[in-house]
Amino acid sequence: MALLSARDLTLGYSDRTLVRNMNFELNEGNYLCIVGENGSGKSTLMRTLLGLQSPLSGKVLHGDGLSAREIGYLPQQTPVQRDFPASVSEIVLSGCQNRLGRRFFYTRQDRELARRNMELMSVSDLAGKCYRNLSGGQQQRVLLARALCATRRLLLLDEPVAGLDPRATTEMYQLIRRLNREEKITIIMVSHDIAAAVSYATHILHIGETVFFGSREEYLESRAGREFLDPQREDRMNMKVRKKKQPVRPLAGKEGKA
Amino acid sequence: MIAKLSLYMSYPFVRYALIVGILIALCSSLLGVTLVLKRFSFIGDGLSHVAFGAISVASVLNLTNQMLFVLPATVLCAVLLLRTGSNTKIRGDAAIAMVSVGALAAGYLLMNLFSTSTNLSGDVCSTLFGSTSILTLTRQEVWLCIVLAVAVVITFILFYNRIFAVTFDETFAAAVGTRVDACNLLIAVVIAVIIVLAMNLVGSLLISALVIFPALSAMRIFRSFLSVTLCSAALSVACAALGILISILAETPVGSTIVMIDIAAFGIFALIGHFLGD
Numbered sequence: 001m002a003l004l005s006a007r008d009l010t011l012g013y014s015d016r017t018l019v020r021n022m023n024f025e026l027n028e029g030n031y032l033c034i035v036g037e038n039g040s041g042k043s044t045l046m047r048t049l050l051g052l053q054s055p056l057s058g059k060v061l062h063g064d065g066l067s068a069r070e071i072g073y074l075p076q077q078t079p080v081q082r083d084f085p086a087s088v089s090e091i092v093l094s095g096c097q098n099r100l101g102r103r104f105f106y107t108r109q110d111r112e113l114a115r116r117n118m119e120l121m122s123v124s125d126l127a128g129k130c131y132r133n134l135s136g137g138q139q140q141r142v143l144l145a146r147a148l149c150a151t152r153r154l155l156l157l158d159e160p161v162a163g164l165d166p167r168a169t170t171e172m173y174q175l176i177r178r179l180n181r182e183e184k185i186t187i188i189m190v191s192h193d194i195a196a197a198v199s200y201a202t203h204i205l206h207i208g209e210t211v212f213f214g215s216r217e218e219y220l221e222s223r224a225g226r227e228f229l230d231p232q233r234e235d236r237m238n239m240k241v242r243k244k245k246q247p248v249r250p251l252a253g254k255e256g257k258a
Numbered sequence: 259m260i261a262k263l264s265l266y267m268s269y270p271f272v273r274y275a276l277i278v279g280i281l282i283a284l285c286s287s288l289l290g291v292t293l294v295l296k297r298f299s300f301i302g303d304g305l306s307h308v309a310f311g312a313i314s315v316a317s318v319l320n321l322t323n324q325m326l327f328v329l330p331a332t333v334l335c336a337v338l339l340l341r342t343g344s345n346t347k348i349r350g351d352a353a354i355a356m357v358s359v360g361a362l363a364a365g366y367l368l369m370n371l372f373s374t375s376t377n378l379s380g381d382v383c384s385t386l387f388g389s390t391s392i393l394t395l396t397r398q399e400v401w402l403c404i405v406l407a408v409a410v411v412i413t414f415i416l417f418y419n420r421i422f423a424v425t426f427d428e429t430f431a432a433a434v435g436t437r438v439d440a441c442n443l444l445i446a447v448v449i450a451v452i453i454v455l456a457m458n459l460v461g462s463l464l465i466s467a468l469v470i471f472p473a474l475s476a477m478r479i480f481r482s483f484l485s486v487t488l489c490s491a492a493l494s495v496a497c498a499a500l501g502i503l504i505s506i507l508a509e510t511p512v513g514s515t516i517v518m519i520d521i522a523a524f525g526i527f528a529l530i531g532h533f534l535g536d
């Protein structure tokens with residue numbers, strides 16, 4: 001059975017349906033990229049997969065003995081975190097919170113796990129540093145280490161490169177690919193970055209007026225993929241976005257203090 | 259000065275005030291970081307007004323131990339406010355503003371209409387600014403304060419890891435299966451208990467200062483959650499002890515003296531933090 005599958009999933013809010021009857025399957029070791037325009041329901045799908053929101057109809061099935069708690073999550077950063085006094089090791093250790101169960105405190109094994117994941121994400125030398133003084137790329141690596149404490153099977157990444165400079169973006173994508181290939185971790189990534197999606201992912205889920213799900217090769221051949229990848233269309237989309245007076249996302253944000 | 263101090267120390271009510279004051283300062287500083295960063299500070303402020311309303315009701319009813327009424331009422335309001343906070347129909351902060359201003363008005367009205375006291379404005383003033391209540395605690399109230407304070411500290415230590423997780427990243431915590439709602443409820447109840455306790459020390463209008471200043475001061479210098487928490491607890495206790503002693507010697511109101519010392523400490527910490535660099 002697939003690690004994670006969606007059956008006839010209909011998403012949205014009580015007054016508005018975003019996506020109808022969506023089906024897809026994810027097997028162990030896949031790298032799924034979820035793409036789509038703003039407001040198409042990407043975040044809603046993400047919240048549904050995490051069990052934070054229930055679908056209007058249909059269901060999300062977990063297979064291969066994956067429990068709902070075993071999904072590691074890399075959320076987008078919140079304003080609270082920007083001035084939060086917390087050291088890197090405290091944050092990474094908090095990824096072990098789903099191992100607490102009925103206990104109140106972390107065990108030596110939990111601390112060891114946090115240490116190993118900090119090493120894996122090469123943030124060990126930052127362990128005592130304050131999170132808010134790190135660069136954007138370092139912060140994302142810390143949050144990845146935290147997510148790895150929560151799971152070794154499935155990672156859900158929400159816009160993992162938002163606000164990173166081009167170099168940090170490339171490093172982040174390479175790191176995610178390494179986790180997928182070497183550590184055999186299944187990846188689900190929500191991204192605006194369609195070019196990166198088609199170059200790194202094994203599968204694509206495109207949410208929009210029509211829903212597409214298939215392998216990367218199938219996507220490149222499909223109508224949805226060709227339209228979405230067409231640069232002129234991208235321009236038209238931006239125009240449309242500006243007319244709606246929505247803020248246009250900058251291509252690369254500031255990197256913060258190193 | 260030492261002689262004057264030791265003379266005062268021989269009175270039991272001064273010793274009570276010191277013990278209770280230090281314990282209250284300790285509890286109130288613990289959740290400061292959470293309150294500041296979780297945007298819960300307005301809940302703290304709202305609840306302190308609710309506690310004022312509850313005290314007016316208690317004094318109109320002529321209850322001997324007001325805390326037994328004020329505590330459940332405030333905890334109930336904390337739970338209700340948290341519920342409306344997640345409801346999208348009335349925005350959380352608007353609901354809190356409504357409840358807190360309403361409680362303040364109703365409390366003052368009740369005191370005016372039904373108070374048996376001859377010194378009404380004095381009563382209101384001491385409830386708002388806690389001018390002498392710490393020195394007039396009965397033995398029973400002192401014990402209640404001690405029990406509640408110890409309960410708050412133990413709860414905080416036991417749930418320290420969960421409070422950190424929920425404060426730092428609620429979405430992540432919910433995604434990996436931590437019961438975020440239960441944790442938020444626990445935080446709100448603890449805040450309510452702290453507010454009722456702290457009312458004895460500084461009065462209902464100055465509570466936020468007692469909760470927030472030590473945490474903000476510690477955040478100027480320290481960089482990890484644990485060190486900030488420990489520092490703000492130590493700082494809060496030191497400021498409270500110093501404030502109580504000064505107010506005894508200089509015969510100033512206890513609450514505002516403590517808060518002024520907290521503010522001075524914040525200034526010093528901010529200065530040190532500035533020179534240490536970020």
